Amino acid sequence: MHKSNFFSDISSSWDDQHAGREEIERLRLFAGHFRLQAGERVLDVGCGSGRLIPLICEKIGPNGSLVELDFAPGMLDIGRGKPNGGNVTFMLGDVHAMPLPSKNFDKVIALALLPHLDDRASALKEFHRVLKPGGLLVMVHQMGREALDRLHGQSSEPVRRDLLPKKSVLESLLAEAGFSGVKILDEPDQYVAWGKA
Numbered sequence: 001m002h003k004s005n006f007f008s009d010i011s012s013s014w015d016d017q018h019a020g021r022e023e024i025e026r027l028r029l030f031a032g033h034f035r036l037q038a039g040e041r042v043l044d045v046g047c048g049s050g051r052l053i054p055l056i057c058e059k060i061g062p063n064g065s066l067v068e069l070d071f072a073p074g075m076l077d078i079g080r081g082k083p084n085g086g087n088v089t090f091m092l093g094d095v096h097a098m099p100l101p102s103k104n105f106d107k108v109i110a111l112a113l114l115p116h117l118d119d120r121a122s123a124l125k126e127f128h129r130v131l132k133p134g135g136l137l138v139m140v141h142q143m144g145r146e147a148l149d150r151l152h153g154q155s156s157e158p159v160r161r162d163l164l165p166k167k168s169v170l171e172s173l174l175a176e177a178g179f180s181g182v183k184i185l186d187e188p189d190q191y192v193a194w195g196k197a
């Protein structure tokens with residue numbers, strides 16, 4: 001099964017499992033990692049059901065804009081049904097070749113996407129391409145590498161072999177994609193990577 005079908009199939013239960021009150025409160029704390037500012041143009045890659053929409057919109061305000069991109073139509077449909085301030089666009093697309101112009105965003109945010117990428121190197125180059133010079137890529141996971149890899153190992157196909165890279169591997173990939181000022185945290189309760197375009 002293609003991963004886009006897998007994620008579309010689980011989209012109707014995604015928020016029940018991942019958008020409870022406690023989890024959203026925890027995400028709110030995580031949103032500090034995005035360093036968002038009013039008026040920014042933001043791309044949320046692998047946006048899923050749009051859990052981040054209210055948290056991002058709150059920070060960027062009415063003069064900012066947000067593109068929610070995912071390759072699973074079912075996930076996007078759920079996001080589209082959520083309230084937003086009118087400055088959110090939904091886009092069906094694969095992060096390995098995004099239908100977006102270059103140098104277009106202040107921030108690219110990826111929540112729980114990295115393990116699922118088929119070709120990390122090309123996806124990271126795409127993130128670099130669409131960021132404005134000096135723009136920031138932030139990739140976040142709400143658990144550390146060991147715990148997340150264990151969780152995916154116990155999951156069903158086609159995600160059971162979707163693993164997070166070791167810090168040293170990701171550092172090299174980000175540098176090869178053109179990112180500078182790379183910082184990566186791999187702690188029991190979070191795995192976060194930042195890179196500047």
Ligand SMILES: C[S@@+](CC[C@H](N)C(=O)[O-])C[C@H]1O[C@@H](n2cnc3c(N)ncnc32)[C@H](O)[C@@H]1O
Nearest residue numbers: 007046047048051070071072094095111112116
């Ligand atoms: C684990 S879910 C996370 C969803 C959302 N970011 C969240 O945390 O609620 C991973 C998401 O990435 C999407 N995805 C995986 N690979 C993708 C790709 N190559 N292009 C676009 N979306 C992708 C999936 O469809 C899914 O919605």
